[in-house]
Amino acid sequence: MPKIGISYSISSVALILFVKIIYGLPCITDIHCYANAKCSIDKNCVCLPNYVQLNETTCAPLLGEYCSSNEQCTPHNSICSNNKCMCDINYSQLSNDKCTAIYLGQPCNENEDCNHINYAECSDDNKCVCESNYIKDGKLACSSLLGGYCRKDKDCSVNKSICYRSKCQCPDNYVQRSNLECLPIKLDKSCINDVECAGTNHSICSKTNDCICESNYFAISKKTCRPLLNGFCLKDEQCTVNNSICVDNKCQCKPKYKSYANNRCITSYLNESCISDIDCEGISYGKCSNDGKCACKKNFSQLNETTCAPLLDEFCTTHAECIVNNSVCRDNKCQCKFFMTSISNRQCIPLLTDTFCYNDNDCHDIKHTKCADNKRCSCISNYMPINNTVCAPLITGDCLNDNDCITENSFCLNNTCQCRHNYRARSYVSCEKVSLGDSCHKNSDCEMIKNAQCSNHNKKCICNENTFVFNETSCIPMIGKFCSKDNECDYDRYHCFDNKCQCLYHYLPVSENQCVSGGY
Numbered sequence: 001m002p003k004i005g006i007s008y009s010i011s012s013v014a015l016i017l018f019v020k021i022i023y024g025l026p027c028i029t030d031i032h033c034y035a036n037a038k039c040s041i042d043k044n045c046v047c048l049p050n051y052v053q054l055n056e057t058t059c060a061p062l063l064g065e066y067c068s069s070n071e072q073c074t075p076h077n078s079i080c081s082n083n084k085c086m087c088d089i090n091y092s093q094l095s096n097d098k099c100t101a102i103y104l105g106q107p108c109n110e111n112e113d114c115n116h117i118n119y120a121e122c123s124d125d126n127k128c129v130c131e132s133n134y135i136k137d138g139k140l141a142c143s144s145l146l147g148g149y150c151r152k153d154k155d156c157s158v159n160k161s162i163c164y165r166s167k168c169q170c171p172d173n174y175v176q177r178s179n180l181e182c183l184p185i186k187l188d189k190s191c192i193n194d195v196e197c198a199g200t201n202h203s204i205c206s207k208t209n210d211c212i213c214e215s216n217y218f219a220i221s222k223k224t225c226r227p228l229l230n231g232f233c234l235k236d237e238q239c240t241v242n243n244s245i246c247v248d249n250k251c252q253c254k255p256k257y258k259s260y261a262n263n264r265c266i267t268s269y270l271n272e273s274c275i276s277d278i279d280c281e282g283i284s285y286g287k288c289s290n291d292g293k294c295a296c297k298k299n300f301s302q303l304n305e306t307t308c309a310p311l312l313d314e315f316c317t318t319h320a321e322c323i324v325n326n327s328v329c330r331d332n333k334c335q336c337k338f339f340m341t342s343i344s345n346r347q348c349i350p351l352l353t354d355t356f357c358y359n360d361n362d363c364h365d366i367k368h369t370k371c372a373d374n375k376r377c378s379c380i381s382n383y384m385p386i387n388n389t390v391c392a393p394l395i396t397g398d399c400l401n402d403n404d405c406i407t408e409n410s411f412c413l414n415n416t417c418q419c420r421h422n423y424r425a426r427s428y429v430s431c432e433k434v435s436l437g438d439s440c441h442k443n444s445d446c447e448m449i450k451n452a453q454c455s456n457h458n459k460k461c462i463c464n465e466n467t468f469v470f471n472e473t474s475c476i477p478m479i480g481k482f483c484s485k486d487n488e489c490d491y492d493r494y495h496c497f498d499n500k501c502q503c504l505y506h507y508l509p510v511s512e513n514q515c516v517s518g519g520y
Contacts, residue, residue: 035441062096068459069439101128103139124298132277144168145179187211188222311345393417394428451475477501478512
């Protein structure tokens with residue numbers, strides 16, 4: 001795009017004002033702003049309340065506002081129903097821009113999306129699931145396992161468990177084997193002293209005058225005590241604690257596992273077997289994956305066989321914990337170094353260059369840069385750094401050829417990067433495909449489709465009168481209607497002659513849009 005000099009003609013000023021209004025900059029009255037926008041006190045186009053800026057030209061409705069299609073409703077998991085943006089079925093409104101899941105298994109993007117389900121979180125595969133130490137209880141609820149929070153006994157899902165001091169626990173005469181099971185220790189015999197219980201190995205007489213299994217044992221039947229950790233054994237099969245084996249006639253945790261109380265073996269090693277997250281408690285930021293192996297939680301990466309390291313935006317205490325190149329621990333979060341920016345949770349790239357500047361003139365060696373507030377050279381608006389020395393144009397940026405334009409589905413036209421035919425700018429960095437049937441507010445929203453207009457009836461892009469739909473993105477003049485060149489007509493059957501679409505030689509029209517063989 002040619003540079004505009006200091007001297008402006010009246011038409012130049014009008015053009016500049018028009019361009020600025022289009023991109024949400026200055027305005028005089030509301031009429032200068034797009035639909036669902038108004039002119040603010042400081043004379044800038046801003047979105048109306050309960051609308052959000054989608055791109056430079058569009059204010060999209062939030063929940064409760066008018067709509068004509070699902071695509072217009074911006075909150076995740078929202079739909080257009082009865083011309084209002086509403087949460088989709090199985091979702092409930094949390095705020096004007098948030099729909100949260102009602103059922104377990106519903107799609108989510110973050111933990112907050114599962115807020116309507118107690119003790120639920122968003123899993124690595126983006127579904128609402130129960131948190132660690134909670135288990136699915138139907139479609140609507142997560143119930144506490146042993147060690148989970150509770151207010152009354154019925155909140156605890158493990159058989160025989162009770163709510164004591166706000167935690168689900170095993171009652172008297174039961175011992176916890178994992179967070180999923182309470183095992184009995186009471187035998188089917190009364191007693192006055194230990195001698196009367198001698199008929200069962202590893203049993204004693206309790207204060208309630210019942211024969212019970214000794215510490216580190218549980219009752220596998222009314223007459224038999226089986227060992228937990230540190231209990232006597234002769235073979236591995238006798239050791240019932242997950243990941244335990246018989247070593248030196250004692251039930252002990254397998255190598256790479258360590259004992260927790262007398263009833264659990266937890267591991268400090270990734271990729272070891274597990275049943276629930278509690279088995280992986282020895283690994284910071286570890287969890288039990290769907291394939292029954294200890295793995296790193298979402299947004300953490302395996303550093304070695306025992307360590308999960310935080311990626312960007314996760315908690316940290318030292319720089320060394322942050323393993324992403326060019327990241328540091330700042331405000332207890334792994335973040336990109338100053339003058340760097342993240343493009344994923346695993347990558348930091350330079351904003352452009354480390355070149356120090358006092359004013360824009362100091363950045364003249366690098367095209368399309370300016371001196372930013374941090375006194376570093378950075379790309380100007382509508383340009384993006386692709387390395388430390390080049391700012392490439394986005395939509396509306398200057399260009400010499402198509403290769404200069406880095407936005408997908410864009411090309412260089414009249415020295416300006418623009419979206420290709422049948423695409424329109426969603427933002428400076430995005431070109432979205434425009435098809436017949438897309439939602440619109442006015443005719444200009446459909447201008448990327450030749451011979452299309454915005455229907456007053458349902459606010460969707462449709463073909464003009466005297467044209468017909470050739471495919472999702474084309475409107476072709478009917479036979480006998482005006483044209484200016486061949487490619488405006490369906491050239492496989494007819495062409496443009498005398499500014500009208502006509503059948504080719506040896507073809508005859510049989511309808512307004514069809515030619516068949518048979519002409520002379």
